[in-house]
Amino acid sequence: MPVTIRDVARASGVHISTVSRTFSAPHLVNPETRVRVLACAEDLGYRPNRAARALITGRTHNIGLIIADIANPFFPPLIKAAESQARHRDYHVFVADTNEDAAAEEELVHALAKQVDGVLLCSPRMSNSLIEQLSREVPLVVVNRQLAGLPCVLMDVGQGARSAIEHLARLGHREIALLAGPRGSWTSRELRRAAGAAARAAGAELTVLGPNPPTESGGLAQAEQVRRAGVTAVLAYNDLMAIGLLEGLDALGVRVPQEISVVGIDDITLSRLTRPKLTTVATPTAAAGRTAVDMLLQQDTELPRTGRGSGAAAAVGARRTTAQVMLQTELVIRDSTAPGPYAGRDAPGATAAGPGPHRRADPGTPTVSPVTSSPPNAKE
Amino acid sequence: MPVTIRDVARASGVHISTVSRTFSAPHLVNPETRVRVLACAEDLGYRPNRAARALITGRTHNIGLIIADIANPFFPPLIKAAESQARHRDYHVFVADTNEDAAAEEELVHALAKQVDGVLLCSPRMSNSLIEQLSREVPLVVVNRQLAGLPCVLMDVGQGARSAIEHLARLGHREIALLAGPRGSWTSRELRRAAGAAARAAGAELTVLGPNPPTESGGLAQAEQVRRAGVTAVLAYNDLMAIGLLEGLDALGVRVPQEISVVGIDDITLSRLTRPKLTTVATPTAAAGRTAVDMLLQQDTELPRTGRGSGAAAAVGARRTTAQVMLQTELVIRDSTAPGPYAGRDAPGATAAGPGPHRRADPGTPTVSPVTSSPPNAKE
DNA sequence: TACTTCACTGCAAAGGTTTGCACAAAGATC
DNA sequence: GATCTTTGTGCAAACCTTTGCAGTGAAGTA
CATH class of the missing domain: 3.40.50.2300 (Response regulator)
Known part of the structure; x- marks a missing residue:
């Protein structure tokens, strides 16, 4: 019932490996053959089986997103941005909610580890050392926590x-x-x-x-x-x-x-x-989601995984991107702040504080502040 | 580097099939052997490879959750409940956001179809006929839409x-x-x-x-x-x-x-x-999420999939559970409603309207109303 | 004793894809 | 016209697990 690469091969009169290459390395196959194969695939409604692909390549094209509390309105924009960014790169996102529970965080990382190429840990509650330990099990990008040696997305x-x-x-x-x-x-x-x-x-x-x-x-x-x-x-x-x-x-x-x-x-x-x-x-929560996904995926495409060749190179290149980005x-300023008892008098330690914050037009678009990145990565 | 069933087999001195059975059919293996295998697995930090498992069983133990807009506060409680319910049954959930776009819905169902055992379609915007068509591609449970022949979770x-x-x-x-x-x-x-x-x-x-x-x-x-x-x-x-x-x-x-x-x-x-x-x-959004997951998973465990045996039975049993649940x-009543111009006078068509709505204690717990289910399923 | 039953374990095929290698044909170079 | 590249394709192994079947030995039955 489910149509496989084999069906497409038969229909288009080529070997399955050619069909495979049509999808995963199109430049290796003759343009004419390619269009024929693609036509057949389209015709039959072929969709690559990601499990099979994952099995051999070692990458699932999935990422995990661990969130303290989905119902906290801080997170949905982040999830939304992350999901959208991931999808553009042909990744899917598992979302998991920990109920603000550190133990649940650990358990979820473990549960997801074998099933994703990396995990976004958002506002984690667990200890630094545990995070470091988990990062040896699966590539991690941490949001809202600074950790030496790990890629982090921080909000200032x-x-x-x-x-x-x-x-x-x-x-x-x-x-x-x-x-x-x-x-x-x-x-x-x-x-x-x-x-x-x-x-x-x-x-x-x-x-x-x-x-x-x-x-x-x-x-x-x-x-x-x-x-x-x-x-x-x-x-x-x-x-x-x-x-x-x-x-x-x-x-x-x-x-x-x-x-x-x-x-x-x-x-x-x-x-x-x-x-x-x-x-x-x-x-900038949406920007954080996007950025974190980008960092994870960059890491993912850099590090080889289970590929049969390239063993030595992989062993050597145990280096990781550890960029830390500060947003x-x-x-x-809206209406919940007003002059206080010392209004008018100079504050004792008052200094020229640079350009003051500007009042933002209120029903205006919620412009997300632009991303500023710190030195993109240290030495390996 | 990654530890497989084979490593566990070697360590515990049994064949890989015994290890496999230890996890997927424990009653078939001798208790002593079982504890030994489990100990070794624990020791080595073995986690079954879900891709490999999915490849042969045909079930991924994942479900898809398609949502119009995660940032709409209506949905997070539903997502949260669904995710939690799925996790208890050892399923993971992909969350995808369509931005209220019917075309994106279709595309996402397709993208997810091969990668999940079923999809929860929440408040879909696409046409009934398209939903029916998609339901032939992947098991679907629809939330907030009534469709003959498909399992639905509705809110009254x-x-x-x-x-x-x-x-x-x-x-x-x-x-x-x-x-x-x-x-x-x-x-x-x-x-x-x-x-x-x-x-x-x-x-x-x-x-x-x-x-x-x-x-x-x-x-x-x-x-x-x-x-x-x-x-x-x-x-x-x-x-x-x-x-x-x-x-x-x-x-x-x-x-x-x-x-x-x-x-x-x-x-x-x-x-x-x-x-x-x-x-x-x-x-009752949380209840809807839970119920929908239950219905999907029940369907999933009922229908055999790709299993090598049971071909005939599967062919015969093409019946589907099509329960429709109405929550x-x-x-x-809070403070945004007050007496209007005709207050006091009887409404023209007023009837004895049964017990009036009760005023709920306000800062009280947001008790989710209990689930009432309509006839659980029609004939096949 | 000979037979059946039972509980347990091993064997090997299967699932769909990727990919290193080998091979062929065509084109380029001398 | 021989040799070397280049380009495109086929072959087959490998990824990790599940599962039908067969085999083993022990216990139960006649």
Whole structure:
């Protein structure tokens, strides 16, 4: 019933190897033969059997995408971009959800390892050492985590945090809270570091609350703490938490931004729809998905795998591309931030902070900030 | 480098077939042998090669999931549930995004067909006849589309629309608009039918606006039309459009729900976070994902595929399970609906409408309504 | 004892494709 | 006209696993 290369060979009067080459190395076959074979293949509705192909080439033309929580609106644009990019290169994407669980991450990498050419690990929660160990089992590209020796796609949340804190300081806030993210998150650590430094530089005091689950309820649950902390501004780990906080503060009768300013991170679609509209740091999630796929696929096409020849070369060339790409973030000022108690007075440590963030036209297109890449790869 | 069944066989001193059986038919091998083999396998880190397995068994243990738009918050819970359910049964899922494009749907089914044991087609936009044709190529389960002879998982939006219209009529609305969904959507057609009938029965007039893209901008773009139509209540194809409409009406200075009541469909997380909170019809998306996977996998385990024996039986048993499951929806009343101009007066066609919809505790758990199944399958 | 039954294991073919090598014919070079 | 390249094709092995069949020895039955 299923039509194979053999059927096509018979129909077009050539050997199966010629049919094979027609698809996998067209330049090796006579143009006339090629069109004839292609016509027959089309006619019969032939589609190469990827399992058979994978069996011999050692590459599946599949990649795995491991995500903490698909329902978190931060991820779908990334998934979408990754899937689309992969498809253009004739790869398919397995998507797996870990429910923010580090153990599930490991298990999934194992389960997928034999079935994909590489795995995209997005915002992993597991330890660095475990990631390194897993990377020996299957090519890995890590998103939102910096790891020496591994290809990473990072979003410059440090810069984002700096912009946010400077923005708040300029507005006259000196008591700022940071709603930290989940334990094990590189982004959260980075955020904490950068926000702390920026606050110090601006003469503001930073109170860290958390860790928290990266969801609205995580933010909502901290509303009480935020009020009690006596701060006038809050930077949240992500928009979801910021939105939860908005809800929580509203329930407590605290007005945003009049009494407390709130800044989120990610610029999910949703953040344009809250009341007040959320000031946030836009992260280039789609670009991250695309870039990560590109890096993985480049690695995949470089490294030979199981091919019968080229054994020596493969053994020698155990080098890996370990490019690390940092994508820029951008502060988007909307309506959830307003002047604070020290408005007008110069902040103690205020410096000329370069060009301020620009106010982005609001219902405008969500332009993803362009990609900037760090040195594309180190020595092998 | 990669460890195969052969290495395990050598290590444990048995033939490869015994190793194979240890994994795929454990009851056929002596318990002592089994533990020895398993120990060796564990030791060597053996993982069966799914491509090789697929090549001979004809089943890949993968399924495809074709989605109109991953970034539409309606879908992630479905994807998540499907993925999780599949994983429990040792299946992996390919996720593909069509960008609401019917042509992309077809192409993706083809691309996936040879690589999966079945495909879940979610809210397809293509024609019924094309779906039927594709179903001859690969087992299909269709979500949100009713098709004779094919297994379908449906959400009872008809009932949902009825509840919504009755709710509005009871509140005293007689001029109601329906924001239709995209062309090609079964749900939209169903909605239109049911809402029309319910409106007639309640003595209300229904104005249909659309088709529209199922996004916030789709809703936003209709705000002007809605105002001009002179209606006092709107039922939108989904929450996203309802939320867009909320924005649009706000921009026009129309107050919701005082001047116009708005009802959405889906009960996405977001709908609890708008101001006012959205009255909406909750659809059991997660249950749909689970159910669809179950139906597909049941079909998959029933039908033999390429297995060398059982040829005759397979030929005879070309019957397919064509169960159609209808999942219940539920009206969730929040703050975007309020009494209309005819409040207090009996609606002309008002009937005793059975138990009214209950008001759900708001920040409560988003309980997914339980599954009700229609006659599980017709004759073959 | 001779036979059947049973539980377990080995043998070998099969699944669809890729690819190194060999071979043939045609063209190029001297 | 002989030799060398080049171009196109065929041959057959290899990838890893599953599975029908056959074979072994032990236990049960007559």
